[in-house]
Amino acid sequence: MADRDESQKKIEEYRACIDSLDEQIVDLLNKRAEQSLAIRELKPSAQMGLYDPRREEEILERLDTLNDGPMYGDDLREIYRTILKVMKEIRA
Amino acid sequence: MADRDESQKKIEEYRACIDSLDEQIVDLLNKRAEQSLAIRELKPSAQMGLYDPRREEEILERLDTLNDGPMYGDDLREIYRTILKVMKEIRA
Numbered sequence: 001m002a003d004r005d006e007s008q009k010k011i012e013e014y015r016a017c018i019d020s021l022d023e024q025i026v027d028l029l030n031k032r033a034e035q036s037l038a039i040r041e042l043k044p045s046a047q048m049g050l051y052d053p054r055r056e057e058e059i060l061e062r063l064d065t066l067n068d069g070p071m072y073g074d075d076l077r078e079i080y081r082t083i084l085k086v087m088k089e090i091r092a
Numbered sequence: 093m094a095d096r097d098e099s100q101k102k103i104e105e106y107r108a109c110i111d112s113l114d115e116q117i118v119d120l121l122n123k124r125a126e127q128s129l130a131i132r133e134l135k136p137s138a139q140m141g142l143y144d145p146r147r148e149e150e151i152l153e154r155l156d157t158l159n160d161g162p163m164y165g166d167d168l169r170e171i172y173r174t175i176l177k178v179m180k181e182i183r184a
């Protein structure tokens with residue numbers, strides 16, 4: 001029982017840490033969305049198409065160099081594919 | 093032409109900013125994965141099931157209180173559904 005209580009207490013602590021990480025992640029994702037919106041606005045005058053598959057590939061490839069684990073490259077790419085999809089479709 | 097060059101230059105600057113944000117996001121996602129793995133390891137001794145839909149719902153609901161935009165709630169939840177899916181399946 002003491003063991004169970006101890007483990008539950010530790011889980012609560014780790015969850016509080018995750019909550020704090022989520023605050024920072026949400027903040028950074030919104031900052032990233034701001035930059036994406038600013039780029040989208042500039043693309044017509046830069047004579048660039050709205051969708052740039054080469055840039056998307058560049059971002060996905062760069063993830064491997066940034067990744068120190070414990071996530072595997074596949075895990076991170078799965079998350080980033082959703083991030084890039086959302087950023088592409090985001091409403092101003 | 094000057095206009096086009098100017099816009100392209102600004103886009104490069106915004107992309108450099110996005111690259112720097114991605115470094116921070118990847119780092120935080122890995123920190124989050126570490127916490128998830130630690131929690132998963134404790135769950136048997138805490139006598140908790142490995143999958144906790146209530147905790148997942150709590151995380152998704154909390155996003156709205158953290159979100160200052162420009163992302164919409166739906167955008168953020170779509171990203172987080174993928175994050176939670178990956179974290180759930182992550183290999184130690």
